[in-house]
Amino acid sequence: MKYLKTEFKDLKPYHSQHLTKGIILNANESPYNLPKAILEKFKDLLDNIDFNRYPDTDNTKLLASIAKTYALEVENVCAGVGSDEMLDCIFKVVISKGDKVLVPYPSFTMYKQMGIYYGANVIEIELDDEFRYDINLFIEKIISYNPKLIFLCVPNNPTGGSLSNDEIEKILKLSIGLVVVDEAYGEFDDKTALELIKKYDNLIVLKTFSKAFRLAGIRTGYALSSKENIKMINVVKMPYNLNVLSNEMAVLALDNKELILDNIKEIKNELSRTYKELKALGIEVYDSKANFLWCKLSDKIKSALIENKIYIRDIKFKDEMYSRITIGSKEEMEKLIKVVSSNANC
């Protein structure tokens, strides 16, 4: 590619297979579509939208709704095209070439990918042998590298381990740089780091409508932080970043959040049941506070799943292949367990 800058010549784009049929357990989505009642409300809203006009570049209505949800002020919130846009803004506004960025490994691959886009020196901190955060190792690396930016995915994608707020506070206290706590799966966990925003000016919490809110389709996420940090993100936020339809749908989702989040309990039940069943079958599987399980499956099991049109995600960690299974509906998990069980060696 003639015009590509040389440092990007080996860069591979993030890619994910688009599945529309079968049992889709590869993208950590909710198995449940939007409730019909909300879709009907959305349709009614459409009659009042001026499609020919740009959306409100400040996303005023949505920010007010998010702020109210978390008892924060509008100035503590910025919304964008998924948490991804917030990540991009944070890199853009904070990172210069060569700046050090700490990311967990394995974790959400976009942290590292964006680090490369912005020429950062990305330092990966390995999880421990049980794929839990190794807080002491993080602390050690913060002291030796003094990074400008630290990412904590809580619970961590793809492994599912969480961090207590005491552990997060240790990192916040020690770090002179920004600490981004990505709570994309936070609604499945029994905790949030949000209360720490008022105490630490170096904390940014990211959240999304893509997982528990069942709205991956609208690509809407948001950042919560001090007013000053949000102002900083806004310096580089794209004008009119969030289209009018996603804006309206996200507001509607927050207005009806009890209804939409209603099945989190069901997903957590399935998570726990699937974990136990896999464990009982002798599968190497790890504790998770999210809506997915990190495990190691034999090639035989993986082939059998594909044959049965059950799609999970294979993820390479060092030289080994692991699997991430998104928790689907009861029926979907029963089918998965049946296939695994028929192909397990115990």
Added chain:
Amino acid sequence: MKYLKTEFKDLKPYHSQHLTKGIILNANESPYNLPKAILEKFKDLLDNIDFNRYPDTDNTKLLASIAKTYALEVENVCAGVGSDEMLDCIFKVVISKGDKVLVPYPSFTMYKQMGIYYGANVIEIELDDEFRYDINLFIEKIISYNPKLIFLCVPNNPTGGSLSNDEIEKILKLSIGLVVVDEAYGEFDDKTALELIKKYDNLIVLKTFSKAFRLAGIRTGYALSSKENIKMINVVKMPYNLNVLSNEMAVLALDNKELILDNIKEIKNELSRTYKELKALGIEVYDSKANFLWCKLSDKIKSALIENKIYIRDIKFKDEMYSRITIGSKEEMEKLIKVVSSNANC
């Protein structure tokens, strides 16, 4: 802002007032909302959308539809959150700190703004005294600077002047860097540079659904170029960049483009009439091939417009204030002309 990188400390975000009432002539939008028939079709589509699933990260259906529209191949197209996202991708993938970028002045401010985000050395090439492109000056500057990236906004926002394909070819032939021809307003012009894509591997044409397609609300734009350049943009394109609703609406718009683009003629008639009327009133106003007029209005006229809830855009050029008037409906332009005429000095 404690964590903001020092080179951004004076950077101001792009901002635009969000208007919902009055005669809105400040954002170059179409005055006409989406036809009701298309909105109804869109509502029907919603029943088949899995909102809980991520959109197709490759925007396959939309790219196929765009490719078909312009008799190109799918691999010649990339779509994103407005042309803005395409601009961001181009900068990200091509520009390293200090690289030279040529932009017209005055022009769409995001070219320069993004240049700053990516640390580019942005060189502004002034339009001539009649606010037309000065091709000889461009050529001179290309020879002396050898820029990595050149922007041509055709027709130019905010001034309205266009470029012939012969003129664009002169620049393409001379430039060893990429040339981005932004045709955001191309549907109002009587030409396009698209035919040059097959001939020049350094040309990227940008188009959008925001102007003539009456869909500023869905934030969807696209890049058309050689397969290799599109592959390059895709290296840094955000995963799942375009939400499912904008995707579906954009496809629907292309399926019904005769109906949607039907009123371009009306807008061009109003452009020509408004130009003549303003000229007759002694207003300094310039030829335009787009859906707006670049002119100079007295403070008295500007105040009178605001008093009458007619909102246009004030734009500073060097030390002088100019105005950009978007062409609205016949009724809107009649009201504008009436106010200008009552407050003109001739």
